[in-house]
Amino acid sequence: MSPPARARPLSKAAFSPTFSKLKTSIYTDSLRPSAPVSSAHFIRTLSWNAPGTLIATGAADRTLRIWNPEKTNVKNSTELRGHTGGVERVAFHPVNETELASCSSDGMVRFWDVRSKAVVGEVKVGGEPFTLAWTPDGSEIVAGRKDNNLIPISRSTLTTITEHHQPVQTNQCVFTWDGSAIFLTNGDGCVKILRYPSFEHFYTLNAHTSSCYALSISPSGGYLAIGGGDALVSLWDTQEWMCVRTLDKIEGPVKSVDFSFDGSYVVGGSDEDNKLHIAHTETGEYVYTIDTIHPAAYVAWHPCRYVLAYSAEAQGLKIRSTMDVQAPLNPSTLFSVRGLLVVITGGGTSIGLAIASALHQNGASKIYLLGRRIATLEKAVETLKSSSSAPHYVDVLINNAGVIGPRNGIELHESESISQLRGAMLKDWSGWESTMAINTQSVFGVSAAFLPLLEAENIRRHWQGSKVTGYGNARHHSASALEKIGTDADDSRLAHIITVASIASYIRRCAAGLVDNASKGAAAHIGNMLSTLLAEWGIRSNVGRPWNENNIGGLILFLVGNGGTYISGTVQVSDGGRLGVFPSMY
Structure with a gap:
């Protein structure tokens, strides 16, 4: 299953005009909207699943419900029954989108399959709990x-691992993204950072003048x-452990707080x-205010989009949502390569030079051409007027x-005897080694280098570095910082490897030569393998097969734009x- 698609980030200036156009939907399980609703039925906990296709809510009257955000009718929701006490907290599994955990005042932690209930x-x-x-x-x-x-619980064995007593009230826990530490909010206004799984004390943040709730x-x-209970939201730099700014517009204790999917915006809820x-997030400036009519104590941003869910007391659940078509779109940027630094192997002639020309004419900042013939490269560089300074990063x-x-295609098809066929297949056998090295081994070697x-x-584009594993664990991106490097705030491109293949990669009929088919087929497969191998490292890989020098430019501008x-x-x-005419495999 493919990972969920993320929306385009919005700049600070674009957020309010876009968010103001959005529609708020109401989700209630009351069959008579005008009937009074007990406060025990008010939502007290929210959780989106990893792709954002479901949202769970819980209440003190034991109601535990799964909503489809695209359908407001309660008939399209699912109620999970089994707790004998009030539902205190719900939390979807970070990887398995159909598994939900819940805890209740009945002393139980339950794990649900939301498909089968x-x-x-x-x-x-x-x-x-x-x-x-x-x-x-x-x-x-x-x-x-x-x-x-x-109490840490093993999901595989469904057993408690140990118990760790805390000296003061702990209102919420959150893990670091690598799982090596856990944050605890305390009733004394502090946030403790403990190493995990040892629960060894690491650091204490003196955050608020009263209890920290969220x-x-x-x-x-x-x-x-x-x-905190002092009606403040404090934002802390996790590198220096300093409070960089405080949000003070909320009235009343802050019972929940959440970042948008890209970390650019933050919101707090109060009862x-x-x-x-x-x-x-970066400036602390308020960019939008939602009038909720009723207090919204619990808030949760969608994991992939600018969609905000919040509790609405007697009205149940509200979701302010949008579709991508409402986000601002500038057609001129779709195929823009402005500012990109590109390296092209075999870039001195033919297809390679056509690629370089297309990138150069459309604003690539630097183009580096790698090849075996210095005279050819010097001529190409002169043509493109490219730079020769050494790069510290590469976009593409x-x-x-x-x-x-070795060309043996004609001989193969004109052979009249088995001995002639044997001779044609072994023609220029010594040339196989160098051809395979250039066409296949170099794809792996250059990519690795x-x-x-x-x-x-x-990292320069403020993406999280290193390896990110697990379905639903999105690579974190600080889109609001892109403006600092002169990049549009909605530019969410990752580094990219493109392998130029050939029709010989897929056609079963030998055209130029056997080694051409074999090596180009292997090159295309290597490109596909790289997309899987490098996915966890945040590097894209695609394979392109151009017809000629003219259409390769459009293909490359699409892929890198x-x-x-x-x-x-x-x-x-x-x-x-041709793949539809000749015997082929694609």
Whole structure:
């Protein structure tokens, strides 16, 4: 299953005009909207699943419900029954989008399959559990009881691992994105940072003048938002552990706080404020206010889009949602390569030079041509007027270098005897080694050599570096910082490898020569393998097969431009329909 698509980030200036156009939908399970609703039925906990296709709500009257955000009618929701006490907290599994954890005052932590409505596991932790926090990989979950005990639970064995008593009340727990530490909000106004799984004390943040109720870590891991009983949300730099700004527009204790999917915006919820104030993370400026009529104590941003869910007391659940078509779109940027640094192997002639020309004419900042013939490269550089300074990062690597190798296609098809066929197949046998090395081995070798520069570009664009594993664990991106490097705020491109293949990669009929088919087929397969191998490292890989020098420019501009941001692991074939005529495999 492919990972969920993320919306285009919005700049601070564009957020308010866009968000103001959105529609708020109401989700209520009351069959008579005008009938009074008990406060015990008010939503007290929210959780989106990893792709944002479902949202769970829980209430003190034991109501636990799964909503489809696209359908407001209660008939399209699912109620999960089994708890004998009030539902205190719900939390979807960080990887498995159909598994939900819940805890209740009945002393149970239950695991549900939301498709079948069945309990797939339960653990009795005793007391009154009221907080839940999954480890990032979903292998364990920590339940917090009202008697100040934290209990890690193994999801695979459905057993408690140990208990850790805390000296003061712990209101919420959140893990760091690598799972090596856990944050605890305390009733004394502090946030404690403990190493995990040892629960060894690491650091204490003196955050607020009264109880800390809520906290959230930004998708990039760069900020920690803390909500307190003093009606403040404090934002902390997780590198220096300094409070960089405070949000003070909320009236009443802050019971929940959450970052948008890209970390650009933050919002807090209070049970005494009839407004939700959305602030820009980097500057602390308020960019939008939602009038909620009723206090909205619990808030949760969609994991992939600018969609905000919040509790609405008697009205149930409200979701302010949008579709991507409402986001501002500038057609001129779809195929823009402005500012990109591109490396092309075999870039001195033919297809390679056509690629370089298309990129140069459309604003690429630097183009580096790699090849075997210095005279050819010098002539190409002179033509493009490219730069010769050494790069510290690379946006796009294009593996274009290749040779045809021994030509035996005609002899193969004209052979009249088995001995002639044997001779044709072994013709220029010594040329196979160098052809395979250039057409296949170099794709792996050059790609490997450029990996540090490709990752450096991701980091320069404020993407999370290193390896990210697990379905639903999105690579964190600080889109609001892109303006600092002169890049549009909605530019979410990752580093990219493009392997230029051939029609010989897929056609079963030998045209130029056997080694041409074999090596180009292997090159295309290597490009596909790289897309899988490098996906966890945030580097895209695609394979392109151009028809001639003219249409390769359009194909490359599409793949490396904003229009191809989410293209990876594909083969783009431009062959005039030959794969539909000749025996082929594609």
